[in-house]
Amino acid sequence: MSLSIPRLALPSGGQIDQFGLGTWGMGEGRRTPGEESDVLRLGLDRGVRLIDTAEMYADGRAEAIVGEAIRGRREDAYIVSKVLPSNASRTGTIAACERSLGQLGTDHIDLYLLHWPGRHPLAETIAGFETLKAQGKISRWGVSNFDRDDMEALFAAGGTEVATNQVLYNLTRRGIEYDLLPWSEARGIPIMAYSPIEQGRLLGHRVLRKLADARGATPAQIALAFVLDRGAIAIPKAGSAEHLKDNLGALDIVLSDEEKVALDAAFPPPTRPTPLEML
Numbered sequence: 244m245s246l247s248i249p250r251l252a253l254p255s256g257g258q259i260d261q262f263g264l265g266t267w268g269m270g271e272g273r274r275t276p277g278e279e280s281d282v283l284r285l286g287l288d289r290g291v292r293l294i295d296t297a298e299m300y301a302d303g304r305a306e307a308i309v310g311e312a313i314r315g316r317r318e319d320a321y322i323v324s325k326v327l328p329s330n331a332s333r334t335g336t337i338a339a340c341e342r343s344l345g346q347l348g349t350d351h352i353d354l355y356l357l358h359w360p361g362r363h364p365l366a367e368t369i370a371g372f373e374t375l376k377a378q379g380k381i382s383r384w385g386v387s388n389f390d391r392d393d394m395e396a397l398f399a400a401g402g403t404e405v406a407t408n409q410v411l412y413n414l415t416r417r418g419i420e421y422d423l424l425p426w427s428e429a430r431g432i433p434i435m436a437y438s439p440i441e442q443g444r445l446l447g448h449r450v451l452r453k454l455a456d457a458r459g460a461t462p463a464q465i466a467l468a469f470v471l472d473r474g475a476i477a478i479p480k481a482g483s484a485e486h487l488k489d490n491l492g493a494l495d496i497v498l499s500d501e502e503k504v505a506l507d508a509a510f511p512p513p514t515r516p517t518p519l520e521m522l
């Protein structure tokens with residue numbers, strides 16, 4: 244059965260899939276690189292396109308695992324990678340991207356993000372991104388771990404072309420619903436939710452279990468369905484075929500009003516501004 248992944252509009256035109264695969268922790272020896280690239284390849288076989296990685300993950304080895312997964316089928320994938328803030332000067336951004344392209348074994352990254360705000364002026368990083376775009380080495384750029392005031396600073400520095408902001412968002416981390424999420428929605432900037440199942444920690448929650456059992460689903464599927472329901476892009480990391488298939492099941496779930504009320508009661512939305520959390 245072919246997968247139906249919803250797509251979201253990007254502010255500068257085009258669309259992005261609302262579901263992808265994370266890679267943090269890959270390349271660190273928990274499993275062999277071959278096993279890890281096999282899981283990503285299985286995801287591509289099932290119709291998932293978006294793969295999220297970063298130069299930081301296992302010092303480039305996660306990018307190399309992604310490179311192995313997309314070898315010979317680059318057109319099946321939509322690659323997201325990230326530059327470290329310490330590298331994000333104008334020339335440093337370009338050099339970091341070129342290293343990442345080498346690890347990934349490709350000539351372009353679809354979406355290139357600044358991993359978190361750092362010491363280099365944003366105008367410098369943006370200039371690096373725009374050069375990379377003009378050279379065809381990236382198609383779009385965005386940011387990660389930017390709170391609302393960081394986004395305002397980005398706009399003030401000329402960064403209105405930002406395609407996404409990748410932030411920590413899941414049932415236990417709902418702070419962005421107070422201001423960052425509405426601010427972004429008002430400008431048509433999709434939020435990409437990282438650690439959407441709180442790195443597995445939220446799966447034992449009693450209410451999540453109860454809701455999952457009641458509809459023959461799993462806690463991971465309900466947690467991911469929540470993120471998708473809020474209009475965010477979910478990028479869970481699965482290191483096994485079993486987890487990958489489980490997570491894909493979230494795409495078939497439409498939460499009922501009663502389920503949403505139960506989730507709000509167990510995981511209350513914010514009632515005041517909350518500084519953006521980061522993992």
Ligand code: NDP
Pocket residue numbers: 264265266267268295296358387388409410436437438439440441442443446463478479480481482483485486487489490522
């Ligand atoms: P996730 O919330 O995606 O959780 C991943 C963990 O949950 C892994 O230990 C995985 O184990 C386990 N898991 C996955 N699926 C299931 C399942 N169905 N049932 C039970 N356990 C499961 O956490 P991540 O922190 O990995 O976030 C996702 C991605 O977001 C990252 O991989 C990375 O690409 C990105 N990210 C970005 C950050 C940023 O600063 N921009 C920060 C953190 C993450 P197993 O490996 O055994 O499958």
